[in-house]
Amino acid sequence: MNNKIITAVLLLLFTAGINQAQAQLFKKLQQKLEDKVDRKVDGMINGKKGAGTTAEGKSSKPMPKLEEVYSFVPGSTVYFKDNFASDKAGRMPKKWKSSGGGSIVTIPDVSGKWLALAPRTTYRIDSILAMPGNFTVEFDILTRSTQAKDMGPLIFGFARDNSGRAYMNDAYNDNAIVGTQLHFWNEAVNNASSDTQINTNLDFPLSNYANTTIHISMSIEGEDMRVYMNKIKLLDTRMFKAHTLKYFFLSGPYSYEAEAMAYFGNFVISKL
Template identity: 40%
Template sequence: MKTKLLILCSIVFLTTTSTQAQFWKKIQQKVEDKAAEKVDKVLSGSEETSEQGAEASSKRETPYIEEVFTFEPGGTLIFEDQFIDAQKGLMPEYWKTSGNGSIVELDAYPGKWVMMGENSTFKLDTLIKVPENFTIEFDLITSSDKAEDIGSMNFGFAKDNSVRSTLLDAYNHGAVTSTKFHFHNQDITHSSKDMDAYHTLNFPFKSYSNTKIRVSIVVQGKEMRVYLDKSKVLDRTMFATGTSKFFYITAPFKYDKESRVFFGNFKMAAL
């Protein structure tokens, strides 16, 4: 009797063990199949890892791209400055500042650039008759470990050409408009004292460290459009009738971890 019981228990044990083994083998096979399928998708490019996906998403998310890029520079040149004859280490001849700036050369980008001292406002130090309708273009070069190491900076128009004070917004020291880049918050704010207007929109500045940014501005009477590379980030009324317009640009209010912003390739033309 004992012998029969032992044989029966052995049969049950072996049957159960075999069933469990087959079960876990099937599970393991499914896991391996899923893993293989995942690898195939990644290798074929049909699926990305989370890190690759985040990076690709960051590259794709630049917003406000126009189907047809509508910016057209003015046809009659008013003033252009590429700092060709400017002496390294000094401010360029036709500009003045509330703080400091100096001409430098960069290995990665040809030509000469103004290294903008933090919290310094720059304006043209020359008399220019600005027409009612005109365009302005310039380049910014960012240098930083991360974009958020660069403090916010702004540009726009003021009612006079004074640099006695740093212009940080559209509401003080004679400023009229302000377009501010918030590298840390990843947004752009536009404000107008004439129109009592304030507007914020998101922009992926996270991918804007160590790069060149092309800024294009169109002013047509009371209207103003701003393009960042080929993204249109402003298109609205920003001026009252007859408002004087003196261009200014203010460097970031601070630089962290030896970050820097450089300014150059300025061009103003009448429409």
């Protein structure tokens, strides 16, 4: 067989191989396209998922990065502590006051006693106990709801006085200084200070917190403040003017939907 014939045969075989590979590639691309269309049609039939959630109903927002070293250290000396152990169910706890109401309850399958946070109500320690210069605060928030977004924003922080008459829902009114708001509806945490004009928003997958215990840790050293939620840092910056008096407050959500409820407990203030 001469060289021309051999070359022609090899070229024919090579071309056939390319055509077969192209056919297989085209088939794969066609299948991917059909799968994508099928998923889109299924979504239209079943209804679109809510923004920010996955098909399983959990938040698609990423969790803020954990600190490589959890730097929160509780103060060495307890300054004030209350777990409501001696308080009667159905009554306001003896060491606290509120702008509207509240009652001690027990929760099935959860240990201890809890303060049910009434809507549009602010809670304070019932004394003129001002915070020390350097201190830590820890407490738990227990949530119960069908969806986390059934709860309005919950806020905690510090004010310049200990008046219990007003409902405090930000860091700017009624002598408030700083406030951390947990926005369950739009999955964000807001930290604000009327002293230092700080006002920041942090995306946080709060839709995952419909039925859980949230542990809050705060460290205040002079003018600086750090806030953690379940060991995730939410804030670390200057939030107070020098020599500012500070009184703790916690405000229940403005409203609840579908029998949602938030509870408060295990409160500890310690000196650094």
